[in-house]
Structure formats: C-alpha cells, structure tokens
Amino acid sequence: MAPTAAQIDALLPQTQCTRCGYGGCRPYAEAMARGEVLHNRCPPGGTEVVAALARLLGRAPLPLDPACGSEAIDRVAWVDPEACIGCARCLPACPVDAIVGAQRHLHTVLQAACNGCELCLPACPVDCIHLRPRADGIAVPTAAANRTRFERQGARLQRESDARATALTQAKRAALPAP
Ligand code: SF4
Ligand code: SF4
C-alpha cells in the first residue's frame, strides 16, 4: 500500500521553511503522497531525509534538487539590537514562535526554538535580522519540537481568531436598537 501523507510527513524536519516550494512540510508530504512531486526537495532534511523518503516511497535515492537550495547548515536568527525598531513584523513570520518582543520594543530570538528557517528575514523592514552560528550548548530543535511549537502556534492563532469573531458578534448585537 502507498504510504500516507502522515507517514511521509513524519520523516520531514518540520521547520516549515517552504523551500520545497510548498506552504510547509505537511503540504509537501501530501503532494508526495499523491505522487505529484519528487522526494528530493527538502534542504533542511538534506541527503538523510531524501534517502529516508526514497526508502518509504520505494523510489530511487536522488541528489537534493538544487532549485530548492543547498543542504542547510545549522544557523539561527539574531536581531541586531542597535537596528531593531520594534515594529513586530517579524513575529507573525515565524512558524514556531521563536521571536519574542512587543510593539516599539527590541525583539529577540530564542535560540533554543529557532530552526533557521529564514522566514523572518524578509519580514524585517530594516534588515536587522541576520543568521549566525548557534551558541555552544544550545541544541538544534528536533523535528518533534518544531512540530509541537508549530501546532501550538496554530492553536493560538485559532483561539485569537475565534475571540475576534466573538467580539465582533457581540459588538454587532450591542449596536442593534433595543426591541
Ligand atoms: S523543512 Fe523541508 S519539507 Fe518542510 S517546508 Fe522546509 S523544505 Fe519543505
Ligand atoms: S526566528 Fe526566524 S529563522 Fe528562527 S525559526 Fe523563527 S522565522 Fe525561522
């Protein structure tokens, strides 16, 4: 039987970097399960993940597709404190909530949570986010950790959306003339 999207997704690094050309790991896994795309498009996973995917899918091992980028080396985002203007635009760009900060205050990156996906870099209007080597003693987040943080963020965004919808409904009701 052909592997499911969940089985394929379980082999992916879960950085959600989109370098495969899909919106995240799960959409790429789903496309592979449908047989629409090759299994060599994940630079963060590199040769090891391509080989694991080839075994699961019963396909030939392939070199990483250079169109998706080169095999990732471990680096983390760092915010230049002299240049950050506290605009908070980097916060929604991070798929694992690894950036902390509030409007008009310096933002910083939690190295233990940052997976180096680079999605925050283009979001910064003053180009003050740079990639640097991870500090000694701070481990690279595992795929499981990336997945947990990504799913937790999804749940938080859903709660916030629900709360906004409820507040809007209540405001509309309050604005109606009394019967
Ligand atoms: S980690 Fe790999 S599968 Fe996941 S979004 Fe990035 S390139 Fe795609
Ligand atoms: S801080 Fe930037 S590089 Fe690190 S995980 Fe978040 S978006 Fe990706």
Ligand code: SF4
């Ligand atoms: S997007 Fe750049 S300037 Fe704005 S808060 Fe983030 S790091 Fe600071």
